[in-house]
Amino acid sequence: MPLPTPPAAAHAPVGTRAPRIGLLGIMQPLYDDMIPGITEHQAAYAGRVAEKLSGVAEWTVAPPVRGRADAERAMRAFEDADLDGVLVVMLTYGPSLRVTRMFGGARLPIALANIQPDPAVSPSWDMDDMTYNQGIHGAQDTANAMVRAGLPFEVVTGEWQSPEFAGRIDRWARAARAVTALRGLRVGVFGYPMNGMGDARVDESSLLRKLGPEVEVIAPGSLHRTMAEIPGEEVADLMAWEDGAFEVDGRLSKEEREDHARMQLGIERLLEERGAGAYSTHFDAIGEDGRFARLPMAAASTLMAKGYGFAGEGDVLAASIVYAGHQLAGDGHFTEMYAMDFPSDSVLMSHMGEGNWRIAREDEPVRLIKRPLGIGGLDDPPTIVFRYRPGPATLASLVFLGGEDFRLVVAEGEVIDAPGLPSLEMPYGQFRPETGVRSCMDAWLRSGGTHHMVMNTGARAEDWKVLCSLAGIEYVRV
Template identity: 70%
Template sequence: MTSAAPVATESGVPLRKPRIGLLGIMQALYDHMIPGITERQSGYAREIADRLADVADWTVGRPVKDRTDAEEVMREFVNADLDGVMVVLLTYGPAMRVARLFNENRLPVLLANIQPEPQVTAAWDMADMTYNQGIHGAQDTANAMVRADRSFEVITDDWRAPEFAERVDRWARSARAITAWKSLKVGIFGYAMNDMGDIRVDENALLRALGPEISFVAPGDLYRGSLEVPGAEVDALIAWENARFEVDPDLTAAEREDHARMQLAIEKILVERGYRAYSTHFDAIGEDGRFRRLPLAAASSLMAKGYGYGAEGDALAAAMVYAGHQLIGEGHFTEMYAMDFPSDSILMSHMGEGNWRVARDDEPVRLIHRELGIGRLEAPPTFLFRYRPGPATLACLVSLGGERFRLVVAEGEVLDAAPLPQLEMPYGQFRPDSGVRACMDGWLAAGGPHHQVLNVGRHAEDWRVFCRSSGIEFVQV
């Protein structure tokens, strides 16, 4: 049997550009006042898209002037499988023409409060006033969306300014992540860890409110799949690892083959069943009775390929790692292990799963032989690396009951700290900008769970926009 799962590659999975529609709103009244205004403002809309070509792939709709036009263009955007819609008032346009549209719309929306010219001058006549009068149309349209209780983002700026492109880029990436979440399937191999409360969620509420769907995979599917992986694919993965990583000579051939077969079997299941995130709980693997070791290294390399991952059956963490990939790139699963008060930092790590793309650049990533009693199985090959020093952001999703969710975020810095030679798993020391005491007080008060996604860089504002556009409460600590 031939496996459908591709062998890991150095490039991973590149993120595509966000796909965004530009909905330009006008009204027919001005056609009689200023002949040619529709063509002129339509050109303005195309100029905006051209200027933002590096930010997204744009679909510019024809200017809409009534309810029928607007709803037809929006249907075209939905049918084109776009990630979101940027609304631009090309002139004033009464909101009642789009009120029902935005009440029913489910695509992320950005209301760009912009105008063709950045400055009012003495040369302006009535035509110039009309070309640049989108501001009160934006007010009317925003009022309609607020009344409809729809989440949306707003940007007011000179559309030629670099800051405008930066803010549109942030929103477009959040729209891409939100859209990806709406079709996300999370596969849980076995079951979630018993008695671990902060990973629990009402699966129906999560699906209704945000989109991720949780389903469970029999460990037997993984066992049978690992037996069916062709030997040539096993050899290819091992050869790739030999070329890419520093491989521990103590690793046995049996350990390498077991690991490779489990990774390839997991990915084959993910590909064939449409999962973009997953979890393997050590008890579910250990208690099955057919496995020799845990698939820890598999989680590291599959995260590096763009899959979401959460340990112990944590679907919320798996979904967050996937969102971290889509919003920012290089999502990394981790948890807070211990506080170090002298350095005002927190030791971050997990049992052995970690995205090696966040490893520091001046040390090799090692694939090691490692004795591990958890799961009561044999030694699992594990990637060992230290996190890259520099700015970093932690984020986690809190289920508040029903369809209410909260996202807790902390910005800070991964310290260039001394190695911890006894640790045989990925690790780093994260110093929150607010300090350990204030950060942890806020984290616990907000109900932040113990599994997180870490991204390199400062990205609280990215997560804030993601929350505003998806109706999630945002808390920064």
Template identity: 75%
Template sequence: MNHRQPRIGVLGIMQSLYDQMLPEITERQAGYAADVARRLSAVADCTVAPPARSRADAERVVRDFENADLDGVLVIMLTYGPSLRVTRLFSQMRLPVCLANIQPEPSVTPAWDMADMTYNQGIHGAQDTANAMVRAGLAFDVVTEEWDTDAFAERVGRWARAARALTAWRRLRVGVFGYAMNGMGDARFDESALIRALGPEVHVIAPGELHRTMGELPDDVVTELLDWEDGRFEVDPRLTKEERQDHARLQLGIEHLLTAYGCEAYSTHFDAIGEDGRFTRLPMAAASTLMAKGYGFAGEGDVLAASVVHAGARLCGDGHFTEMYAMDFPTDSILMSHMGEGNWKVARDDEPVRLIKRPLGIGDLDDPPTIVFRVRPGPATLASLVALGGERFRLVVSEGEVLDSPPLPALEMPYGQFRPETGVRACMNAWLRAGGTHHMVMNLGHRAADWEVFCTLAGIEFHRV
């Protein structure tokens, strides 16, 4: 789901004013746009349109990009182009935009003549065009750099990943099995405001439909999943065949319904499953493997958290659902875990990922097979999506590192200890003041800059703690 390259349209803007003076200018600048696309080939699959020299050209190009289901539009000034030709276009833009403030030659030399001035005059076209974007209320990113450098490719790649994540987010459906946890206030939000402002929508799925789907699954697909688990995990011999088959049917049933309803993220609540009366156990291992396949997930019916896990997976790599369990002041860290759901793609490389038989009183059901691991030590980032009321949303982000801390043998859940770069005290004071929620996504690596670009494009307030 989340490992394909971003697919970006390159919109090169110029005008026909200079054709008489420089008859070859359109072809020359078109070649320059193609060279820029080739420079970006490691970070995005680029579709380069012919130079847009009029309002009709620009609007036709962007319609083609939208119809091709691209992730975003990279705007390059091939010469100066008057912004009124693209003003209406930007007021109706549906795809994320980045304005690349670049020029063919990196330096001004004594050899330059009027032709060189014309080829390299993109900066004042960028100013006029950016002014039109601002007046149109368009959220956009800007990159000023030498185009034929790694720094340019890296920076555009960051925007392209954010564009890919945001474009997917705007059409996201989050399946909720049952209902959200009663009384959990930081997960509450206005569904209409969420879809208007950001795009994700909620699709409620009755637990009874999941139960029926489980029963209709053919035995061979269940066996296939169990065989795959035998090869991937260290499987607890205490798990019975019946326990594993029931868990497998839960996982396959959830994925079948997510596919049927077009949901790329979901949430289950233990009470909604437990109170139904037809289920034997909670789908713990299912959440872990579905996250590893690229689905967004959150517990307790938390749509906001499931949405941000989905965004994190597409923006940064594998998204790991977690929460802050307890502070450890001697190591200046926070124990991160949840009831038993976690993306095993972020597990340590030097320990096996285990599928265990694990007692769990929550839900008043039988023991749920659970995937257990410790999070890989190294740089990591937490992100929490906060509903502020109306159509205002905030993303609270903390960079830090997962410590190579001693094991906690009695903790039969995915876990790790996260040390914020600002320290536990300062981080938590700022997190709480910002209204950061108790469910969040963890991504490996320092990803605050990626999240900041995402927020810029999405119109979300970015708050780093």
């Protein structure tokens, strides 16, 4: 069945909107006397490149850069426009020292497109054609300047009119969107993190400096007060939407559903007010507070489906990478490895009740159930239950190594069409790594992969690799 669309929020995260990219074309005045009109000629070429790539991003094309002042002015305009990244195109040869200062202070992810107007050298070429197509040595000079500046950047060489080139730019643009979104991310943590869980701990200053996410601790009392302020009509609207979106368990009382709905709406309101695109709750922080009747399980599932990052147990690293998964590939899903199934060469994936139902199988209903749960010591939490959709999938775990060092551990594979587990009242599925359970788990553990992670549908390892390159963190594929 088609997956439902959650009610819109006033300030919902950007989700999977098209990347917004600036195109910076570089040349120099040297050729103006030799080829009158060359600036306009190459500006038109830059416009054709942007038009050809209109299906992968929204483009802002700067006037051709012909000197240092032009370059720095164009980059400031891109940054002021809140773009996600900058694609540099050599319109002719351009001396790198005219853009070195600009790249040294660049705040947006950069890609260097090593392209030229014509795909082939032709016997009909004259000196004008040579000049129009001489971007390669400008790319070399410019790339050298970026390397010497210590600037992470991506390089894409190819025929700019080809599908392969568009595919690589699409991958880079989505990675740029994710990196830029991380740099502005705020993660709300309700209460405190789980005691003793070491792989989720991170130096918040290091995280902020290296990747950008800022941690905002939100007192449970704020949630309790906000829940009480939610208008009754908003609660009724959410429940009515759930009636149409899910198969709702008849055992759920009106009181249970209203309390859950108030909790979901309260969490979302606080995230909007605090400017947070991701959050984490810990069952003890909610349970020990004494003012809540149940844990916000169903809330986490629908807020993930709306584009928020989420992780359990106060895990800021996992919440951040789930958010990045939304930006990079869409439908980021929080999960963990529960148990290995050696006969099927797969791992049972789940968590105690939270999951992005946008990755659910389409041949089974997504259910909202009354579900007993001893963890937290509270009343039964309404829980959204589904099985993962079979097909290609990718796992990614963000690892803090100390200091300014981070690593992303990535595994590609597939969700297999395994038999159902009728007694498992949680979102779940079985993931078969492409390298096999034994090899994948050996490498995952040796690499320090955490027990919380993001799952995305599709083969996304190369997407994550580009993100790591732009963010300046280590990439390990297992």
